[in-house]
Amino acid sequence: MIKEIKDYSTAGFVLKPNAPEIKDIFLKIKEEFEEFGIEVFLDNKSAKMIDMEGIKFSKMCKKCDFLVS
Incomplete structure (x- = not known):
């Protein structure tokens, strides 16, 4: 079953390593x-x-409805 975006309230992001140009x-x-x-939310390494400010990846996984990479 696919949920609509309104069913989600938190997203965690992990950015491509060694690519600071992705900030914008x-x-x-x-x-x-x-x-x-x-x-x-953004993981600490990213x-x-x-x-920017981030949170520990394991905490982000518990806190977020979905992750984006």
């Missing part, structure tokens, strides 16, 4: 998700790569 793309996607009321 991530920020655009994050903004789109937030417009739909979806809170976005966050460090683009100078």
Whole structure:
């Protein structure tokens, strides 16, 4: 069964390693998700790569409705 996006409230992101140039793309996607009321989390390794705040991957997996890679 496919759920509609309104059924999800949190998303976790893991970015491509060693690709800090992806920051602008991530920020655009994050903004789109937030417009739909979806809170976005970023794993620590990805966050460090683009100078942002992140959370531990294991915590993100427990907290988020789905992950994006």
